[in-house]
Amino acid sequence: MHKNYEMIVLDLDGTLTDREKKITPRTREALMEAQRRGKKVVLASGRPTPGVLPLAKELALAEYGGFILSFNGGMIMNCATGEVVFSRLLPVEANRRIIELAEDQRVDYLTYEGSRLIVNDRECPYAQKESRISHMPMQEEQDMAAYLDFPVPKFLFLDDGDYLALVEPRVKAMLGKNFSVYRSEPYFLEILPKGIDKAQSLERLLAVTGFSREEMIACGDGYNDLSMIRFAGLGVAMENAVLPVRKAADYITDSNNDDGVGKVVEKFMLF
Numbered sequence: 001m002h003k004n005y006e007m008i009v010l011d012l013d014g015t016l017t018d019r020e021k022k023i024t025p026r027t028r029e030a031l032m033e034a035q036r037r038g039k040k041v042v043l044a045s046g047r048p049t050p051g052v053l054p055l056a057k058e059l060a061l062a063e064y065g066g067f068i069l070s071f072n073g074g075m076i077m078n079c080a081t082g083e084v085v086f087s088r089l090l091p092v093e094a095n096r097r098i099i100e101l102a103e104d105q106r107v108d109y110l111t112y113e114g115s116r117l118i119v120n121d122r123e124c125p126y127a128q129k130e131s132r133i134s135h136m137p138m139q140e141e142q143d144m145a146a147y148l149d150f151p152v153p154k155f156l157f158l159d160d161g162d163y164l165a166l167v168e169p170r171v172k173a174m175l176g177k178n179f180s181v182y183r184s185e186p187y188f189l190e191i192l193p194k195g196i197d198k199a200q201s202l203e204r205l206l207a208v209t210g211f212s213r214e215e216m217i218a219c220g221d222g223y224n225d226l227s228m229i230r231f232a233g234l235g236v237a238m239e240n241a242v243l244p245v246r247k248a249a250d251y252i253t254d255s256n257n258d259d260g261v262g263k264v265v266e267k268f269m270l271f
Contacts, residue, residue, distance in 0.1 A: 005268050007040040007211050009069070009202060009228060010261060011220035012047060012055060013133070015238055018257045021133070023058060027262030034269045035064035042205065044069040044198050046184040046224055048153070049077060050115050051134030067209075071112075071153040072184070072224055073201030074192055076208075086204050088193050089151035094179075096145050098155050098191055101174055105167045107189075108158040111148065112136075120144050126158035126187045154192045161186025184224045199227035217268060219253070219261055220245060236264050 008031075010016045018024055023031075031041055041061060043052050049070040056068055061079035068077045076086040090098075095111075102109040108124040110117050115136055119127045122140040131138050141147040157167065161183075168189055172181045180192040198218075206213060218225070218232035221241040229235035229248050237249035238260050246252055253260040 004215060005039070005217050005234060006215040007042060007209070007217070008034065008265060008269065009042040009044050009198075009216060009218040009232065011222065011225045012043060012045045012052065014221035014240060014256050015219050015225070016043070016055065016256070016261055023055065024257075024259050024262065026259040027265070028059070030262040030265035030270065031059055034265050035060070035066070037270070039269055040064075040209065040211070041066040042069055042202075043067075044073070044202070044218075044220075044225075044228060046072040046188075046190060048112050048134050048136065049075060050136055054135060067205060069198065069201050069205065072180075072190065072192060072196060073198045074153045074196045076201055076205055078208075085208050086201065087153075088196055089153055090155070090179075090191075090193050092149065092151045095148045095152065098175075099145050099148070101171060102155070102157055105157070105170065107164070107167060109144075109155055110138075110158065111152040111155050113139075113150075113152070118144070118147065124158055130156065130158075130188070154190055157189035157191070158187060159189075164189050182223060184222060190224075197227045198225065199231035202228055202231060217264065219264060221256065234268060 043056055045052050052068045052070050056079055065080040074088050077084050108121050110119040110127050117131055117136050117138045119138045119140050122138045178194045180194055180196050183189050214233035216232045217234040218228040219236040220229055221238040226245055235249045237246045237252045239255040253264045
């Protein structure tokens with residue numbers, strides 16, 4: 001294990017935040033001390049950028065030059081300047097095809113426009129959950145295909161986990177190799193441009209910052225964290241992580257409810 005870790009990359013839900021979606025005091029203080037010592041903090045999430053900003057503000061990333069990697073790597077923002085240093089959107093011609101696929105599979109769905117969620121059904125409990133998590137209001141559109149005449153960062157298909165487990169392979173087969181398709185939660189099936197995952201976007205970020213992957217720690221718990229945990233110099237799984245993430249990790253820390261991230265920072269960055 002490398003001794004000079006200069007950057008820590010953190011998934012949010014199930015990793016940085018506890019079951020109440022809050023950062024524990026011990027973890028917050030460890031991250032603040034790391035930044036005071038010149039270390040960089042990166043928040044890497046499937047959430048849209050507005051859904052990450054409250055946590056970035058709590059950790060003063062703008063003051064310390066941290067980064068937000070949102071939409072699962074589809075966008076990278078420099079918090080100090082507000083500059084978007086990387087962005088990749090779905091081509092507008094894909095929108096109608098994806099909408100037809102959602103309707104064929106009889107799932108609810110949503111996408112993003114600025115600081116709003118564009119939803120086909122505002123009563124969908126999973127759309128309401130995404131609205132709460134991302135701090136974004138919902139706008140319902142009856143004719144989504146007509147409304148969405150612009151490129152979007154991603155779509156979410158929404159249903160219970162058992163049904164989405166059946167839908168996922170069908171969607172992958174029908175969309176083919178030009179899209180990234182996976183579940184970030186049992187009830188969220190994500191559809192993004194091909195080549196968008198946390199590891200590939202972290203590689204882009206390293207090119208901007210000049211750090212090496214050996215200087216990077218990445219912490220996560222879910223399937224969409226697997227690529228960055230394999231990529232980082234030190235890949236860390238939370239105690240509560242899914243089994244493939246635990247198997248891929250170099251180190252397993254305590255759970256998100258037991259200061260797991262704070263303990264990693266103390267052990268590997270503040271010694």
